[in-house]
Amino acid sequence: MSQFWRLDGPVQTLILSAEQERLPQVIYWGPPLPASEDCAALAAAHAMDITGGMLDTNPELSICPEASQSFPGQPGLICRDVQGRVLRPNFRFAQELTQDISLCLTYADKDLGLTYEAHFELTASSNMLTCWSCLEATQPLILNWLAAPVFPAPQLSDTMMSFSGRWIGEFQPNSIPWRPGIHKRESRTGRSGHEHFPGLILPEVGARNTTGRAYGFHYGWSGGHQMIAEELPDGRRQIQFGHACDSHNGLAQSFETAKLYAVFSDKGLNGCGTAFQRHLREHILTFPKASLPRPVHYNCWEAIYFDHDLGSLKDIATRAKKLGAERFVLDDGWFGRRDDDSSSLGDWQIDPRKYPNGLDPLVDHVTSLGMQFGLWVEPEMVNPDSNLFRAHPDWILGPKDQLLGRQQMVLDLARMEVITYLYDCVSTLLETYNISYLKWDHNRILPLFDVAQTEGIYALLARLRAAFPHVEIESCASGGGRIDFGVLQQCQRVWLSDSNDALERSHIQHGAALFLPSLVTGSHVGPRRCHTSGRVFDMRYRAWVAAQRHMGFEMDPRELEAQEAQVLTEVTQWYKDNRDWLATADILRLDTADPSVLGEMQLAVDGSRFVVFSNQLDSAQQILPRPLCLTELDPEARYMLRLRNRDEASNLSRGAPLLKSQDLQASGAWLMTHGLHLPYAMPGSIWVVEGRKL
Incomplete structure (x- = not known):
C-alpha cells in the first residue's frame, strides 16, 4: 500500500x-x-x-x-x-x-x-x-x-x-x-x-x-x-x-x-x-494598533544608567522630543533600592527616594510632550538582596548554591504563585500609570533549562497582553539573547543587541535580516563614543544605521553639538517620511564585489519604490568603488534614482559620477546587471540611494 x-x-x-x-x-x-x-x-x-x-x-x-x-x-x-x-x-x-x-x-x-x-x-x-x-x-x-x-x-x-x-x-x-x-x-x-x-x-x-x-x-x-x-x-x-x-x-x-x-x-x-x-x-506579529506608524524610540539607559533625577529626565525627554522622538522609555533603576545591578529585582515598587511622588510627574511630562511612556522591567529575575527573595527563597529556579549571573537568580515560572505575583506587580504598574510600552529584559542564563519555564513566560506574557492590549512589549535578553518566532507571538519588538556601535550594528542587522523584518528590529543611535567598544563615529553614520530598522536614540541628548542635532533631526524626519512603506518592505541583502561594502536594499511590497544603503565598512582594496548591483527590480521598467545624501561626499571624491550631481534614469535590467557607480566613500559612512519606478 x-x-x-x-x-x-x-x-x-x-x-x-x-x-x-x-x-x-x-x-x-x-x-x-x-x-x-x-x-x-x-x-x-x-x-x-x-x-x-x-x-x-x-x-x-x-x-x-x-x-x-x-x-x-x-x-x-x-x-x-x-x-x-x-x-x-x-x-x-x-x-x-x-x-x-x-x-x-x-x-x-x-x-x-x-x-x-x-x-x-x-x-x-x-x-x-x-x-x-x-x-x-x-x-x-x-x-x-x-x-x-x-x-x-x-x-x-x-x-x-x-x-x-x-x-x-x-x-x-x-x-x-x-x-x-x-x-x-x-x-x-x-x-x-x-x-x-x-x-x-x-x-x-x-x-x-x-x-x-x-x-x-x-x-x-x-x-x-x-x-x-x-x-x-x-x-x-x-x-x-x-x-x-x-x-x-x-x-x-x-x-x-x-x-x-x-x-x-x-x-x-x-x-x-x-x-x-x-x-x-x-x-x-500582532500590534496594539497596527494602523499606527512605528514611533521613534528614546531609551535613557546610556544617558543616566542608575542615576535617576526627575529634573534631568524631564530635560532629556524634552530634548529627545525636539530631535524627533515619539516614545520615551525609562530604563533600569526606578524600583526598590536599585542603585546598581546588585539588588531589588523582584521588588517592583517605585523607589520613593528617587520618585517621592511616584512616576506621575515624569509620565505626565512625557505625555504632555505628545510622547508615549515606556518602562523597563525584568520580572523573571530576582536578586538575593531583595524583599522578594527574603520572603520566598523557595521560589528560586535551581539549587540554592547556584552560581549567580549579573548578581541575580531566576524565578521558577512553573509555579503558579510566582506567575500570579509577577502578573499582579506588572498589572498594578500598568493600571496606575499611563504606560504603553514595556521593555522586558532577561539578563542571565538559566541555572537549568525546563520546558515549563518557557511555557510559564509565554503564559504570563499572554495574560498581560489580554488584560492590557494597548501595551507593546519588547523582548530583550542582554540584547539579542531571546529572539525567535515563539516569543514574538507575544512581543512586537526585539532589542537586537546591547551594542550601539554603528559598525558592529551593521553586521548584526545584516545577519538578522535573513529572519527579521525592519519594523520589529530595534536600532538606536548611541553615544558619540560607544559605551561598549569605545569607538567614535560621525552622527551621520550612526543615524543612517539606526534608520535602516525601527529607529530610536539611546544617547544623552545633552551631549549633542548643534551640527549633530541637526543631522539626527533630518535623518529622523527621513525615517518618519518613509516608515509607512518601509514597515512592509522586504530587506534584500545585496551581493557586493567589494568586501569592504555592506549593501542592503529595502523594496516596497508593490515594487514601486526602494532605498539602497551602501555601507562603507572599511577602506577598499582598490582605488575606486566597484559598481553595486541591485536586485528584484522589474527588468523592463524604468526607475528614477537619487543619491539622498550627495552633500556628504568627502573632499577625496574629486570626480563627477552622475549620482553625485543629478538623478539617474535607468532600466531595472541595467541596474541589476551593471549596477550603480557611487562616489568614493570614507570608512564609516553610508550612501543612501532612493529609487522610484516610473
Whole structure:
C-alpha cells in the first residue's frame, strides 16, 4: 500500500510518500511541480540502489526516523518508560486530516501505547511551511528528544550557514562544510540565546544573496533548542530541530515541539529572508494598533544608567522630543533600592527616594510632550538582596548554591504563585500609570533549562497582553539573547543587541535580516563614543544605521553639538517620511564585489519604490568603488534614482559620477546587471540611494 500527500504553493512543492502504512518521508521539496505529476512514479524514482555493506532495504529517512527500522542515523524520537527502558516505537498509520494548505498525519504504536502526530501547513502569501510534532502516551514516560518533522537536506549544498554570537556580537554567520556524520548544535542556556540562534540556511553550490537555490529553517522556541544536521553513510542528509535534549523535567504523557518554519528559495538567501520576514510580519506579529506608524524610540539607559533625577529626565525627554522622538522609555533603576545591578529585582515598587511622588510627574511630562511612556522591567529575575527573595527563597529556579549571573537568580515560572505575583506587580504598574510600552529584559542564563519555564513566560506574557492590549512589549535578553518566532507571538519588538556601535550594528542587522523584518528590529543611535567598544563615529553614520530598522536614540541628548542635532533631526524626519512603506518592505541583502561594502536594499511590497544603503565598512582594496548591483527590480521598467545624501561626499571624491550631481534614469535590467557607480566613500559612512519606478 502506497500513500502520498502533497502541498503546493506559488514557489514550492512538498511531497510526502509512505509505504506499508509506515511513517512517510519527504520525496520532493523544491520548485513547483506540475499538478499532473505522478506521485507514485516519483516515489519509485526516489528509491536508491543497494550495494555491499548495506542492509537489503534502505531504511527510510522518514519525518521521524525510527531506530526500530534499523535507521543508521539519529532517530527523531528518544524516550524511556518509568523503569528507564528505552522505547523503540514502530509507528503505523492511523488517520489523516487534510485541507488545501494543511495536513495532519497520525501514527500509532499500540503495543507501546504511543501516538505520534505530524502537522504541516503551507502559507502561500509568505512561502512558508510550518511544521510541528506531537506525542501522546497512555502511560507516563521520560522524553529525551522529539524532533519536529524531519526534512532531507539538499545534495547540492556543500556548506550550511548557521548563526552564532555573544553579548554585543549577535547574529554572526558561520559557514560549516558538510561532512559524514553529525553536526550538532545545542542551546542549553534556557533561552534561544546569543550563542546559537535557532536558524539554519542551506545554500546550494553557487547560491549567493540574490541568486541560486537555498533552504531555510527556524525553530520558534525561546527555551533552548537542538539542531542536528547529519550526513548518513549512504550520502543522504537530514535536518532535525527540537527542544534542547532532556528539556522535559520528569514524567509526562503529552509532548509537543515548537513550530519549525521551513522555506525553499530559488532567489538565493534573500528568498529565505523575505519569506521569514513576511511570515513574521503577516502571520505572527500582532500590534496594539497596527494602523499606527512605528514611533521613534528614546531609551535613557546610556544617558543616566542608575542615576535617576526627575529634573534631568524631564530635560532629556524634552530634548529627545525636539530631535524627533515619539516614545520615551525609562530604563533600569526606578524600583526598590536599585542603585546598581546588585539588588531589588523582584521588588517592583517605585523607589520613593528617587520618585517621592511616584512616576506621575515624569509620565505626565512625557505625555504632555505628545510622547508615549515606556518602562523597563525584568520580572523573571530576582536578586538575593531583595524583599522578594527574603520572603520566598523557595521560589528560586535551581539549587540554592547556584552560581549567580549579573548578581541575580531566576524565578521558577512553573509555579503558579510566582506567575500570579509577577502578573499582579506588572498589572498594578500598568493600571496606575499611563504606560504603553514595556521593555522586558532577561539578563542571565538559566541555572537549568525546563520546558515549563518557557511555557510559564509565554503564559504570563499572554495574560498581560489580554488584560492590557494597548501595551507593546519588547523582548530583550542582554540584547539579542531571546529572539525567535515563539516569543514574538507575544512581543512586537526585539532589542537586537546591547551594542550601539554603528559598525558592529551593521553586521548584526545584516545577519538578522535573513529572519527579521525592519519594523520589529530595534536600532538606536548611541553615544558619540560607544559605551561598549569605545569607538567614535560621525552622527551621520550612526543615524543612517539606526534608520535602516525601527529607529530610536539611546544617547544623552545633552551631549549633542548643534551640527549633530541637526543631522539626527533630518535623518529622523527621513525615517518618519518613509516608515509607512518601509514597515512592509522586504530587506534584500545585496551581493557586493567589494568586501569592504555592506549593501542592503529595502523594496516596497508593490515594487514601486526602494532605498539602497551602501555601507562603507572599511577602506577598499582598490582605488575606486566597484559598481553595486541591485536586485528584484522589474527588468523592463524604468526607475528614477537619487543619491539622498550627495552633500556628504568627502573632499577625496574629486570626480563627477552622475549620482553625485543629478538623478539617474535607468532600466531595472541595467541596474541589476551593471549596477550603480557611487562616489568614493570614507570608512564609516553610508550612501543612501532612493529609487522610484516610473
